[in-house]
Amino acid sequence: MQPNPVYTRDAALQIVQEYIQSHNLINHMLSVEAAMRFYARYFHEDEDLWGITGLLHDFDWEKYPTLDQHGVAGAPILRERGVPEVIVQAILSHVDSSGVARETTLQKALFACDEITGLITAVALVRPSRSLMDLTSKSVKKKWKDKAFAAGANRDEIEHATQELGIDLWQHVDNVILAMREIASQLGLAGETTPSVE
Template sequence: MNRDQALTILHQYVKNPNLIKHMLAVEAAMRFYARKFGEDEEKWAVTALLHDFDWEIHPTMEEHPLAGESILRDHKVPEDIIRAVLSHATHTGIPRETLMEKALFACDEVTGLITAVALVRPSKALYDLKPKSVKNKWKDKSFAAGANREEIELGAAELGIDLWEHVANVIEAMNGIAEDLGLAGTPQDH
């Protein structure tokens, strides 16, 4: 399965532009880690693009992502990608065993927190965002309350990377596609 095929599935099931941006952010982070670990970048990218493909049609913890499993099989998505999608949600009870599964879990929640921090900055951009700004907002549990900090910490630990190094890595990865994420700022900001 390649990126174009994954994007076709994504666009078939996802209409919310912010959810699409989230999946692109996770894709950028997964590409970063695939390169870092010498893994298959295309496979990791496809996995990221598909991880929340069913959220709009199965918007509850009871359904997402388990109810999407058969849809992915109908689209001939490889089993290792399906398993990674299923394991990215702790409530499924499917343990994360492979490096790709651990990376997907580690990149998922943190992209949302990074996006939220970028959006409250004067630049509303990633180019000037530093991990310190994320760390400052980390302590405020009411800020981006939907970003599960325990899962972010667990994800970094499972991946074997210091939390703030992980945040820096994901900021760098997302910065590479800041325009697509609506987080590039304006020319006078740079």
């Protein structure tokens, strides 16, 4: 099957709904999509291409939940579904064990947006507002050194990924929070507050 150069978000969402049952994992993928769309605008790149890459990046995690399989096992499925190779390569590159080096800004952005969204979600959930709307990097910074908090969010990987992308860590955190605010209601993290200015 020939890859479709004009690949739609609806087609990607169909794959996500077919392969993912976990509501939390879908929210994670939507969060990464939002962050990738933010960075596509930031870098003047194709927002749909970047967004779809974020949306699909973990589609195979429930079927292949180990780091040696994740990404690599899913790539042939994506190719069969007509997902453009540029997206497949970016998804492969976000898993170090795939052996695909991160060379493009798209690939580096996906790696940088992946882990951080989980940490931001965890911080939002323990706030009284349970909201992204009044969350800033200052709150994330307070939880950063507490390794027991959101232990699954690899701080070293987040720092490394942000350096690869060439953006200050805390600016990156604020950028991703802004991106996730755009879909806060969908994520159940809108609360009843309005964004604060710090």
